[in-house]
Amino acid sequence: MSSEKFDDLYVFLCVAREGSFTRAANKLGVSQSALSQTVRALEERLQIRLLTRTTRSVSPTAAGERLLATLAPNLDGIAAELELLREQRDKPAGRVRITCSDNVLRFLVLPKLLPILREYPDIQLEFDINNGFRNIVADRFDAGIRLGEAIDRDMIAVPIEPPVRMCAVASADYLARHGVPQHPQDLLQHRCINLRMQSAGGLYAWEFEKDGRTLNVRVDGPLIFNCAPPIVDAALAGLGIAFLGEMDFAKYLQDGRLQRVLADWCPPFAGHHLYYPSRKQPTAVFKLVVEALRWTE
Numbered sequence: 001m002s003s004e005k006f007d008d009l010y011v012f013l014c015v016a017r018e019g020s021f022t023r024a025a026n027k028l029g030v031s032q033s034a035l036s037q038t039v040r041a042l043e044e045r046l047q048i049r050l051l052t053r054t055t056r057s058v059s060p061t062a063a064g065e066r067l068l069a070t071l072a073p074n075l076d077g078i079a080a081e082l083e084l085l086r087e088q089r090d091k092p093a094g095r096v097r098i099t100c101s102d103n104v105l106r107f108l109v110l111p112k113l114l115p116i117l118r119e120y121p122d123i124q125l126e127f128d129i130n131n132g133f134r135n136i137v138a139d140r141f142d143a144g145i146r147l148g149e150a151i152d153r154d155m156i157a158v159p160i161e162p163p164v165r166m167c168a169v170a171s172a173d174y175l176a177r178h179g180v181p182q183h184p185q186d187l188l189q190h191r192c193i194n195l196r197m198q199s200a201g202g203l204y205a206w207e208f209e210k211d212g213r214t215l216n217v218r219v220d221g222p223l224i225f226n227c228a229p230p231i232v233d234a235a236l237a238g239l240g241i242a243f244l245g246e247m248d249f250a251k252y253l254q255d256g257r258l259q260r261v262l263a264d265w266c267p268p269f270a271g272h273h274l275y276y277p278s279r280k281q282p283t284a285v286f287k288l289v290v291e292a293l294r295w296t297e
Helices: 003-018 021-028 032-046 062-090 102-119 172-178 184-189 228-236 246-254 284-293
Strands: 051-053 058-060 094-100 123-129 143-147 155-159 166-170 193-195 206-210 213-217 223-225 242-245 259-261 272-277
Touching: 003 021, 003 032, 003 051, 003 058, 003 062, 021 032, 058 062, 094 102, 094 284, 102 123, 102 143, 102 228, 102 246, 102 284, 123 284, 143 284, 166 172, 166 206, 166 246, 172 259, 184 206, 184 213, 193 228, 193 242, 223 228, 228 242, 228 246, 242 246, 246 259, 272 284
Parallel strands: 094 123, 094 143, 193 223
Antiparallel strands: 051 058, 143 272, 155 272, 166 242, 166 259, 206 213
């Protein structure tokens, strides 16, 4: 039976339950004659009588009773599920899965999402802490967070922070002992704290730019980490020069525990974006998360 014929079955169900074409027509908001024609067409298609009609009432035949017993629970279940879906569309509820780095979660994401968690108790957020590039479609994430320049073109990208800058820093004690680098190439003579990229496995080449000239420097030093927090700790301990986003060092630059170097070689660039597939149909809870994270000038 083709999909459009399910309307006929619903009409039959309503008439059989009401025991009256008049009451069923009032309930469905259509004319009595239209219902009668619909049921008659259904009977002709099935080649069996489903309803016994008298001047005072309408009742199912034996075949109609059998069809009614089969239809009622199934159509009621479908109606209930559709209503639940409508409620989820209108009322923020359910789970959203996001993959991002630890510091992005700590400094950018959680501060913005805590208010909606308090306001909407039926929301559940799941975070995958990962500094590498995850395939959010294959790994069944609703969204991911990356720097804007690293997002594939077939994704929708929503900025969650203003333009950012990379930041080379060291403690005052380290700079007093080893001197202050004046050019990115000077880093080759310094003890630097390296970052191993989880996605490619190689060490991150520090990227600098000035007056349209770009320069990548592969530094060396006593420590290699694959995430940001221990890099910050090592810089605070005076173990070398570190290179991460400003966000990672902001607190310690402000209180003077770390000092910035090569600032003129670190221009601003597109900050972190929330990204998700362009074909995704957003739920109410997902739209709420997107708007809570969105950065506007």
